[in-house]
Amino acid sequence: MINKAGIEQYLYASFGPELKFGRWLIVSKAFTDKLVGDIGALLLDDQVAIVGIGYSGFSPATPSQSYKELIFDAASRAYAECSVNPRKDVGSFVCCEEDLWEGTSITDEYAPDQLGAAQRTLCTLSQDGLNGVATAYMHIKSGVASIAVVESHSKLSNVLSQSQVREFALEPYYERPILSDGIPVAAMQMRRFMHDYKVAEEDIAQVVSKNKKNGLFNQRSSYAADVSVEQAMRSPFVWNPLRRIQVAPPADGCVVAVLASAEKARSMTEQPVWIKGIGWNSASTSAESAVSSEALYAKEAAKMAYKIAGVDSPGSYFDFAEVDDTYAFKELQHAEALGIADMGVSKGNTQADAPVPINMSGGSLSLGDLVEAMGLVRLLEAVQRLRNAERKRSKGLKRALVQSWRGIPSSSGAVAVLGVE
Amino acid sequence: MEYNPLFDGTYHLRPWVDSLPLEYKYSLGVAGKTFSEGLKQGKILASKCSRCNESRIPPSIYCVGCFGYSDGYVQVSETGTLYSFASRGDVVVAAVEFKGVKGLLFHRLAVSDRNKLEIGAPVRPVFVQQAIRKGDITDIDHFELAV
Amino acid sequence: MGRSHAGRNRGDYGEVMGMENPSEPQGTALTPDEWRGKEIFFRNFHTKFTYSWDTGVAIGHFLEALKAGKIVGRSCSGCNRVLVPPRMFCELCFRPTDDWIDVLDTGVVNTFSISYVNNDASRREQPLFVAVINIDGASPGMGFLHLLGEVDAEQIHVGMKVRAKWKPAHERTGAITDISYFKPSEEL
């Protein structure tokens, strides 16, 4: 952690023992510049970077690999990117998964081997992968680890009882007999959202069309298509007003990210992507929070992340955003909560040429629903885009916003602010 | 021999299918038990927190706002309003709010004229006959439009 | 409210649960009668989750070998081990494993238990003999869980040599239960 003692110690080392904090003189501009620069570097040393990211799967089904083999594949790629040996170098492993998506109770039992984490510091969160990034971030900040690994995956193709599992997430007495598989909650939320924010059905169809088309330029997308707004509006209802095409379809895949302290990061990769800020939040479990037109969890998580990153006006700070769009309307709702777009697509605020373009990757509507891995999928897409932009020396893309939501019936989500400078 | 151990490329891609049947007996809890007793008498009960001057549905032994113990129950008004709804085929699912009460109650909505369905419409519960009520949420058969 | 919650409120820190003056902790135990009775309403719920897990390369191959009456492992040239059950990666070296190795269908009891209960905690009529069996041909200590048969409770011991009792070939389906159980391989 950066603190007064640390800066003092650093100044001693740089300018000699006669210098004492509180009674030195500023003699020249060069001196102050060096001071500011060095303190800036010190502050940067307090940061956490993503130094490697690997993935596998990204397909409606992955029959040729068991979940373990899928994870081994993604982990191998992530470690290779930053030359990490998980058996020696990694101080903490964090896996994000839920029992019933695996079909195994206490599913963390099956986490270590394929990550190289046997007899190592590994833990599981029953959370989204982006919460895992927050946990790894805290592990690095608290000194538990200087290199930390985050893993999350989906084998939804193996879950034949997806609607039963979703039903099982509902409160048993008041909600389960009424709300079927929970999808009516999304539909009710959508109706209330459209009502409160005066969003037209066409606006939501615009999101579908944009994301499905964006996905055509992404190798990882399974569900990309050239869909017009008009076609999107003809899709059948799952639960009125929610249409089939507005729901992210299930997909398999695994993402593994390697995080490191600033000190380590610079020697591990030429392209560190800095986590400038991170936040997470849960609104209430209550029914009104489940169908609320406002995404309070995203708003509060963003507030936390923006505070750490020093973001004052997100609408002009970010170059692009990867935002949860499990249901098409959620993209608009989340963009509003994150402060990166005024409501209503008719204003073009979430289109490709918007001030902060959203889901250029194609979003979940193209990539699919990867349950607990969703946050890491958003992170992967943002990291790849930042790195590609840097490689191509295109100046435009340096700061990204990443956001995730845990899905119905939760009101929980996380936000990360990424930067390459 | 049908099985060749030396051939690395032999993929026996096959799924392993199995089920996890689970059976539960959920306790309704302290507040849920009171709510369920209220249903038998045709009442919908909310819990109240006098510090926050707030009542909440479904009732809870704690106040979500101040995280202290709730201190009693109140009956909600006979008519609520439609906060939102969703439909599939003949089934309409509604989120109902009651005046002066935080929270929502989810239930089925029976409606003859879909055109009258709109956010903010007044609705009221229709209970099943007292004799067959058992304290379940389904003691309310459905909600109907109160216009 | 029917219970002592009222009055035990935020703000009046009088009833602190510190253990210097242990006040009665909160919580209402249900009596067996209440649990079975009609006074307190319970919500009953039944569900069934079905999965179709991809066995993947390692387990897919292992199960196929069982069907052919063989037990296979994978070798790792990093640590020179033969791994049973097989996996496509070595958890110690974090590298892909190298080759399929036929191991034997004999082994040694590493540890055992005699189970009088089923997995729903109900009593069994006949006890079940269960053991971890170190498989011959695999690296020392490598084995898997299985059942023991054709043996008396008193005869079972750690270190006992056993051999797989295979189901007839036409009854095998490519499952761990293609081996009915392991039985003593020497005269006891």
Added chain:
Amino acid sequence: MRKVAVIGAGMTKFRHRMLETGRELSFEASRAALDSARMDIKNVDSVVLGSAPDAFDGLHMKGEYLLDGAGGSGKPYTRVYVGGGTGVFIPAAAWWHVASGVSDVVLAVGEEKMSPLQPHPQYAFWSIFDQFLERPLGVTLLWIFSLEMRRYMSVYGIKEEDIALVAVKNKGNAMDHPSAQLPMRITVDDVMKSEPICTPVKRLDVSPTSDGAAALVLASEDVARKYTDDPVWITGVGWNVDTTFWTNRDLCYPEYVEKAAMMAYKMAGISNPRKEIDFAEVYDPFDYKELHHMEGLQLAKRGEAPKMTREGITQRDGDLPINPSGGLLGVGNPIAAAGVMKVAELFWQLRGEAGRRQVKKPVHRGLAQAWGDLMQVGTVVIMER
């Protein structure tokens, strides 16, 4: 790394079947912990909750369901999950929230409601096993415990009677715990004659299934000093997970517990745990596990924990009291809540507030440990005053 203190603890009763829902239990424990810290929910920056399998409470994503009851509404909220090791891991997770500078005050809650699952909570344990190689054999959790117990006995030549002493001690200690589910005065003979379940495991070797919750309040140094003159510091945390392939390991010794302990000892600057740890709350869902874990924690030499038990060293008035609370065998085993209960016991013992359970000798440093998964996870917390 910032200093982290525990400033409050609370728990519900532990019982076989309870009226309260999981949310209500979480609330009762959280409220009690906040009361004991003299704090309000508005003082809490973030919340960490732990709970074991979703199959017990009967809710997918049960962390989300329990959220309101654990005071997580409108806050950064995380559910951590390392099987049976979760309980002691919860305060470790709350620790890194504070140590990293992300939060100043964290509410740490453990909840478990096992009773909803029918016909018996044990059934959930079938689904913890490998779906291809183990579930088709009809495996139960009791198998692996009994297999491990047999291996431990066989390698070190330990008698069942020696192991039974642990059950006698812990159930007796629980007589003084106001939350206890199974306090009783029994003899070694009672344990030996109790019904065999999965030999060598007998009825009285096992902890019960339970409903319950427990909670702690953790704070940074400056906040802690504002609220109490008597903070108890968390000076070491450790966790470790061994390979999934449990049939490829020698079950006689828990290496993962040793590695978790070493992580915590290093952090706390402890080089000779047997001398420097004054008392410990060691995970005891089965009586032999207490012995097994004492050895993993380096509180006993391999195979010698039974001897220490026989000599009375681990009694409340002994030189190294183990499980003065009564442990899981006596107080009950609502899994994640049971681990938090152990850390709460450190808090109460170190503050001298354990009443009739207070250990005889003066204590300055205690250790709590839990274990989980397929005999795989070790979690350790060290606290000092």
